[in-house]
Amino acid sequence: MFVLKRLTVFVLVALILSCEDVIQVDLPSSEPKLVIDALIGYNENNGEPITVGQVEQTLTTPFFEEENPPAENATVSIIDEETGEIFQLFENEPGVFRTGFPDLQFGRTYTLVVLYQGETFTATEQLSPSPVIDNVEQGDGFLFDEDEETEVKVTFTDLPNEPNHYLFSFGFDNFLVIDDDFFQNEQLTFSYFYEDVDPGDLLTITLFGIDSRFADFAEQALTQSGENGGGPFQTPPANVRGNIVNTTNIDNFPFGYFALSEFDVRILTVQP
Numbered sequence: 233m234f235v236l237k238r239l240t241v242f243v244l245v246a247l248i249l250s251c252e253d254v255i256q257v258d259l260p261s262s263e264p265k266l267v268i269d270a271l272i273g274y275n276e277n278n279g280e281p282i283t284v285g286q287v288e289q290t291l292t293t294p295f296f297e298e299e300n301p302p303a304e305n306a307t308v309s310i311i312d313e314e315t316g317e318i319f320q321l322f323e324n325e326p327g328v329f330r331t332g333f334p335d336l337q338f339g340r341t342y343t344l345v346v347l348y349q350g351e352t353f354t355a356t357e358q359l360s361p362s363p364v365i366d367n368v369e370q371g372d373g374f375l376f377d378e379d380e381e382t383e384v385k386v387t388f389t390d391l392p393n394e395p396n397h398y399l400f401s402f403g404f405d406n407f408l409v410i411d412d413d414f415f416q417n418e419q420l421t422f423s424y425f426y427e428d429v430d431p432g433d434l435l436t437i438t439l440f441g442i443d444s445r446f447a448d449f450a451e452q453a454l455t456q457s458g459e460n461g462g463g464p465f466q467t468p469p470a471n472v473r474g475n476i477v478n479t480t481n482i483d484n485f486p487f488g489y490f491a492l493s494e495f496d497v498r499i500l501t502v503q504p
Contacts, residue, residue, distance in 0.1 A: 268490070281335060364439075368500050369500070386437060436497065476489065
């Protein structure tokens with residue numbers, strides 16, 4: 233027995249010492265690729281329509297680097313294909329364009345054009361409609377931990393007589409993609425559970441109308457990036473192809489997506 237114990241200790245010590253050796257892992261490297269994340273929203277705003285959003289451009293990075301650097305000094309515009317008018321966007325911070333958008337209208341086609349390092353990237357979309365949020369209220373239910381979770385009940389009514397897809401943003405990089413397969417033309421109430429929020433905190437719930445292609449893209453991106461991985465516009469580990477093409481060099485395709493969505497927003501104050 234004594235010999236066995238000494239042998240066991242020796243093996244454990246050997247394993248511990250061996251773990252101190254530096255292991256070099258050779259990961260494949262590649263040229264950085266352009267990522268274009270463009271979500272532009274429209275709200276009727278009680279007869280005074282507003283268009284808000286942003287076009288953000290970054291570059292992919294090696295595996296162990298956490299932040300993507302901005303892709304600076306691009307030229308970004310949106311073309312109204314019905315009128316031919318070109319709207320030049322303005323770079324408000326490195327790689328981010330938030331001003332210069334056209335006043336979006338339903339039934340019109342819009343083309344995003346990005347000129348970056350001698351190449352042209354484009355995507356064409358129409359505005360997807362959204363219902364309003366009928367109601368948000370705080371509930372008293374929980375999934376796992378009553379002390380750590382806050383239930384919020386969201387109610388909205390499906391747009392009638394057509395298949396629909398919706399993207400919910402709950403803030404804190406939390407998103408949910410749903411379709412109306414099981415509640416077409418009906419009102420739906422569902423619960424979302426927040427963690428680590430306190431009385432007095434403001435919760436922002438946003439509903440976007442999206443088309444089936446963007447719904448597929450968002451679901452893949454959310455799956456690969458994880459539940460709290462930054463949403464459908466956070467570049468996931470396996471990089472999901474979107475709807476943007478490189479018209480100069482088709483093989484040098486970008487990642488990301490160009491989406492035009494009607495949206496509605498509700499804000500809820502957390503109660504004790």
